[in-house]
């Protein structure tokens with residue numbers, strides 16, 4: 270595509286990073302014929318690889334013979350997806366499903382449900398939703414309010430409600446915030462099982478989620494697991510909370526649900542959460558659960574099941590971790606390597622010995638260096654973790670491709686640090 274035409278794309282005028290003409294397997298193809306190895310499934314979305322003919326078939330069938338159907342009407346595609354999710358994917362106890370079009374919408378909807386649940390039970394003072402000190406839950410105003418991604422909240426002033434935040438590693442500290450805030454004012458706590466975009470794959474201690482679960486149960490607070498990034502096999506289990514055998518009251522998912530082939534998210538809840546709500550009290554979005562998206566999500570999940578891709582995410586996650594440790598474990602600009610399954614993160618610093626940071630100036634240059642070398646790695650970070658890299662490839666990636674990715678990451682860190690220091 271000519272540069273002049275491509276310049277029409279960015280909303281804020283500038284040059285688009287890349288001009289993409291297609292994608293196949295684990296590669297994205299640019300208009301000048303480059304094949305970019307996708308080490309992050311786009312924005313940690315793609316999980317079954319690109320260009321799957323099975324998905325094209327199902328999409329064609331979904332749109333021929335139907336068009337738009339009001340979200341309140343039952344259709345075969347919607348019910349089939351609910352059956353697959355409740356029978357095979359969600360923690361036992363999550364029986365109610367509501368579809369939306371993405372992650373932010375799912376978080377926003379879960380916040381509404383939590384609030385309306387308490388209101389309907391006669392507890393109108395329970396309104397606060399506590400998020401965590403390092404977190405990202407989306408870019409609607411409510412999801413920005415419960416999250417703590419400083420760069421993404423910047424410039425929004427009074428539109429962001431400053432809700433209390435709890436610690437990401439220590440559930441005892443979380444309990445202290447709950448006590449200080451008054452449990453009678455708290456509707457829900459929301460947390461990512463493994464903290465993605467804002468923290469570069471922070472994994473909590475094993476006792477953290479069970480302790481959060483107890484804290485919520487003891488105080489009539491709903492626990493919302495934000496599995497937008499971690500859900501559907503990404504961490505090597507079906508859901509991130511499965512690592513600690515915890516059932517949240519609400520679980521939200523999006524990215525991996527349809528592997529990027531359709532825009533769909535979901536809010537999944539227990540009977541107890543839904544029971545007090547009056548019929549029709551949760552307003553839908555116009556495009557919620559459209560048949561095209563539901564059919565594609567159902568097929569993507571079936572492919573993951575048939576090809577054993579959750580197990581592959583676990584096994585290849587271990588391999589990726591070993592490669593990262595080997596190449597970057599002693600690197601002077603690497604503070605930590607962490608993650609679960611095929612969601613692995615590298616925390617970058619100016620000086621490993623002192624922990625001094627690059628103040629958010631390193632992650633993007635590293636990603637640009639990697640792109641020059643035909644690899645895509647996702648930049649991560651916010652105030653708590655200023656610079657990080659996220660690795661989240663499709664579960665179909667090969668061991669050799671992982672090796673290439675890690676070699677390129679190591680070269681790119683060196684090149685970006687040299688560039689900044691020169």
Ligand SMILES: Cc1ncc(COP(=O)(O)O)c(C=O)c1O
Nearest residue numbers: 371372373405406407465497498
């Ligand atoms: C944990 C988490 N929650 C919510 C979101 C928002 O999802 P979306 O960008 O689909 O609105 C993201 C996106 O990165 C996320 O990682």
